[in-house]
Amino acid sequence: MNIATCPFPAIAITATDYAKCGSTAYCYVEPRNVVRAAKYFFEAGYFIEDVCGLDLEEGFEVVYHFDSFTAPGRVSLRLVVPHDKPVVPSIAGVFPGAEWHERETTDFFGVVFEGNPNPKPLLLPDDMTLHPLVKEQKKRQPAVNVFVVHRLSEGKEPTAAKKKPADEDEEA
Amino acid sequence: MSEIQTGDYYTRHFSPGPSDDTLIINMGPQHPSTHGVLRIIVELDGEYILRCEPVLGYVHRMHEHMGETKSYTQYLPNMGRVDYLHALAWNWAWCGAVEKLAGIEVPERAQYIRVLTTELNRISSHLLWWGAYILDLGAFSPILYAFQDREIIMDLLQIPTGSRLTYCYFRFGGVSADLSDAFLAGLKDFVPYLRGRLPMYRDLVTDNVILRKRCEGIGHFSPELCRRYGATGPVARGSGIDYDVRRAEPYSIYDRFDWEVPVLEAGDAMSRYLIRLAEIEQSLKIIEQALATIPSGDFIAKGAPKPKWAPPRGETYFAVEGARGKIGVWLVSDGTKTPYRVKLRAPGYCNLSLFAEAAQGVLLADAVSILGSLDLVIPEIDR
Numbered sequence: 001m002n003i004a005t006c007p008f009p010a011i012a013i014t015a016t017d018y019a020k021c022g023s024t025a026y027c028y029v030e031p032r033n034v035v036r037a038a039k040y041f042f043e044a045g046y047f048i049e050d051v052c053g054l055d056l057e058e059g060f061e062v063v064y065h066f067d068s069f070t071a072p073g074r075v076s077l078r079l080v081v082p083h084d085k086p087v088v089p090s091i092a093g094v095f096p097g098a099e100w101h102e103r104e105t106t107d108f109f110g111v112v113f114e115g116n117p118n119p120k121p122l123l124l125p126d127d128m129t130l131h132p133l134v135k136e137q138k139k140r141q142p143a144v145n146v147f148v149v150h151r152l153s154e155g156k157e158p159t160a161a162k163k164k165p166a167d168e169d170e171e172a
Numbered sequence: 173m174s175e176i177q178t179g180d181y182y183t184r185h186f187s188p189g190p191s192d193d194t195l196i197i198n199m200g201p202q203h204p205s206t207h208g209v210l211r212i213i214v215e216l217d218g219e220y221i222l223r224c225e226p227v228l229g230y231v232h233r234m235h236e237h238m239g240e241t242k243s244y245t246q247y248l249p250n251m252g253r254v255d256y257l258h259a260l261a262w263n264w265a266w267c268g269a270v271e272k273l274a275g276i277e278v279p280e281r282a283q284y285i286r287v288l289t290t291e292l293n294r295i296s297s298h299l300l301w302w303g304a305y306i307l308d309l310g311a312f313s314p315i316l317y318a319f320q321d322r323e324i325i326m327d328l329l330q331i332p333t334g335s336r337l338t339y340c341y342f343r344f345g346g347v348s349a350d351l352s353d354a355f356l357a358g359l360k361d362f363v364p365y366l367r368g369r370l371p372m373y374r375d376l377v378t379d380n381v382i383l384r385k386r387c388e389g390i391g392h393f394s395p396e397l398c399r400r401y402g403a404t405g406p407v408a409r410g411s412g413i414d415y416d417v418r419r420a421e422p423y424s425i426y427d428r429f430d431w432e433v434p435v436l437e438a439g440d441a442m443s444r445y446l447i448r449l450a451e452i453e454q455s456l457k458i459i460e461q462a463l464a465t466i467p468s469g470d471f472i473a474k475g476a477p478k479p480k481w482a483p484p485r486g487e488t489y490f491a492v493e494g495a496r497g498k499i500g501v502w503l504v505s506d507g508t509k510t511p512y513r514v515k516l517r518a519p520g521y522c523n524l525s526l527f528a529e530a531a532q533g534v535l536l537a538d539a540v541s542i543l544g545s546l547d548l549v550i551p552e553i554d555r
Contacts, residue, residue, distance in 0.1 A: 022272065022489030022502075047399040050522075052502055052515040065489065065502070065517075069399065069413050072420040074489060097401035100525045108236070123229040123554060126181035132237045133513075146506045148486035
């Protein structure tokens with residue numbers, strides 16, 4: 001998969017070193033495009049592993065891990081939403097298994113998944129207003145402090161991913 | 173008259189279907205077949221389930237938050253408490269994730285020790301499931317046989333780990349203690365012993381017509397259903413999905429042994445039952461080979477992390493095959509002594525999430541059989 005042939009609108013796709021970070025690719029999308037991306041993974045035969053939240057200085061990062069039964073190789077689909085308006089479209093219509101993962105992320109981070117068919121608290125009490133995994137402002141780290149992208153090839157630019165030739169992506 | 177609220181949050185928000193001839197009941201959180209505190213709100217039409225909704229969180233302990241407040245080493249004992257039946261697989265998932273992040277090499281002997289103890293623990297987990305599942309279906313004696321054999325495993329694992337259930341045996345870069353001769357000799361005797369017991373299990377239970385009637389054709393999961401919900405482990409393999417993390421994402425030294433991944437196409441409760449029994453045999457096979465080839469050497473890497481150690485920053489995802497399926501740990505480190513974020517992927521959580529869809533239209537008594545065949549461990553689901 002690379003950004004030129006990517007069938008859904010992606011911001012950046014980086015082929016990563018599976019041996020180091022456990023994913024074959026990071027794929028960043030705009031929150032509004034996440035359902036299209038999920039549809040692509042669904043049609044490509046992936047299953048959903050989990051949906052994770054992460055509290056960063058830039059906002060809440062939501063990470064979807066997809067893997068395949070037939071051709072193992074984890075892909076992590078990522079998006080960032082601002083702290084003051086953490087709204088993401090739900091992908092439970094594509095992967096029904098995402099419903100619980102999304103509800104868990106809402107419990108822990110307060111990220112709202114619009115369109116979740118059953119948006120009740122799942123693991124935490126229904127009257128709890130605290131989101132336990134939201135960090136205090138001074139403890140939040142910017143993304144550059146926690147992410148070391150293990151690219152497959154020696155990339156020169158440390159931040160945004162660029163278009164890569166297709167053959168590099170196949171190595172994973 | 174003032175409004176009197178009935179039920180709790182979940183029953184009030186459980187909207188019944190269009191028919192007014194249905195009954196809504198709560199199964200659990202103290203129902204024996206849920207093996208812990210799982211609650212399922214069920215809408216019944218006669219004996220048939222129209223709709224159901226699992227309610228979780230009764231033993232939720234926020235392990236992921238504890239991960240952000242403890243140091244890497246302090247978090248180790250938590251793993252045995254997430255899934256107490258296959259504690260060593262969770263030990264491995266956490267240690268493996270940290271080792272992957274920090275690039276710690278595990279010595280050869282430690283790899284063998286990990287395989288030996290984890291597979292032994294897998295057998296004890298399957299034995300307990302076997303006894304408890306049959307108990308759910310109404311037969312009391314098999315669990316006594318299962319516990320008799322499981323007792324030997326617990327006595328064995330007590331030697332290196334020092335505990336009987338919530339093991340905290342693995343360390344970053346190895347394990348906490350070497351295997352003693354007593355353990356190795358005991359394990360060597362145990363493999364043929366359990367092999368001799370398995371035909372008795374088959375004659376007593378597997379070929380029993382009552383069990384067959386409660387399992388065969390009950391709770392059919394299609395491979396597509398498993399994929400949509402992310403079900404893994406024996407649940408997926410019982411539905412014809414040839415997927416085992418030990419093969420698909422090889423870790424440690426599993427590629428050195430000659431063993432098979434049992435897969436059955438039927439997708440019913442019986443095939444999940446048969447898969448687990450076949451896995452006991454495969455685990456014995458792995459143990460036998462590992463026992464024959466275990467090298468001497470260190471049981472923990474030289475220069476293994478000290479308690480106050482901090483790994484480099486970065487993130488990683490590490491998965492192992494637990495008794496219930498794919499255990500995943502997503503670890504994000506900012507380079508300090510405590511993790512920045514720990515995400516635990518519990519296989520039982522994903523396996524249970526398909527229940528609401530799969531249980532539509534089945535008999536209430538069959539729902540008990542389906543729940544049992546999922547091999548639920550509620551503390552793992554709630555984390």
